[in-house]
Amino acid sequence: MKSGHLLTVLEVALLLLTALFLLQALQGPHPESSDVRGYLVENGSHETGALNLVTAIYLGYRAFDTMGEIVVLLVAVTGVIYFAASRERKDEEDHDS
Amino acid sequence: MKKTTILDLVSRKLAPFMLLFGLYLLSYGHMSPGGGFQGGVVIASGVILLFVAQGVGTTASLFPFRTLSLVEAAAFLLLLAAGLAGLAAGAGFLGNPMAGVDVRAVPRVSMILVYNVLIGLKVGAGISFVCMYLFREGR
Structure with missing residues (x-):
């Protein structure tokens, strides 16, 4: 309970500090x-x-940069399919044995 | 998990408008806030709302996995082709081939419109695919 309070106080302090930094940045010269x-x-x-x-x-x-982002998404989808499919294969092997 | 009537009804009424709004963001990204990525994510959120409320099986009959992955791959290839079109027109890879054409004949922005629509379809299909693939039950 005690450490929970401490954590909350730390989090609030961190948020306030962040707000302070943001305020400084927003008020400063553009x-x-x-x-x-x-x-x-x-x-x-x-x-x-x-x-x-x-x-x-x-x-x-910056179209080339956008192209890179597109490739990142493509790779992410490919990775999800690969790992999901490999887990399914493993499940099936476990069932077989 | 029990499905409430509210979720069922709201998802079915809201999802078409979310898809429509996503398409609007795609096609007007060059004039107003929006664009390919944002529009694609809105489309994907419509699909996600559908399968969270109606189940992946029902949604997959509307947006089959095969179609989604095909759209994803085809949009990427078309995007590459559009980039090469710029190369062929002498504007460099991903350059604007309309730069040399008279603005009154073909609006210069048409290339950005094409990019936006392709990126939006690709992002929408890709994110919908990933979420549906991870959420599907019983294999």
Whole structure:
């Protein structure tokens, strides 16, 4: 019971600390405009045709990065199927023996 | 586990709208918040709601495992083909082949629309597949 209380206090303290850091980060000066940022804001929608700048970046300028994410998902699905199927094989062998 | 009437009814009424909203997010990702990944996950959550409430067997007759895995693989291959189309048009791998075409003839955004729809189908099919595959009972 005692250690449970201590854990709760620690968790609350950690959350408050995180909130403090976030507050600092949000109140601080926003990143000053760099060349890349200015270019993207100015030409992003025109060059890719997408009004949504986020989409313009992740499917226009960084499409290769998106391709990597797609491959990650493909590998994850493949892994799930592989491990589930191998466990089933093991179950069947256990039943047979 | 006992299934309540509320869960049964709500899931059946809500799931089509979740799938529709997912498709909306896919097809308007270039204009409003949304996009392939988000739309795909919303579609998958619709499928997940269906099989949590109705059982994997019923849902699998609507979204068969074979179809889901085929959609997943086909969308990936089509995505690669779309990337190679950019290469063929001289814009580089995954480049926009519409960049050289007159904007009034073919909107430049059409390539992003294609990417978004393909990614959304792939993510939706993949996540639905994984969740249904792990939740299926009795083999």
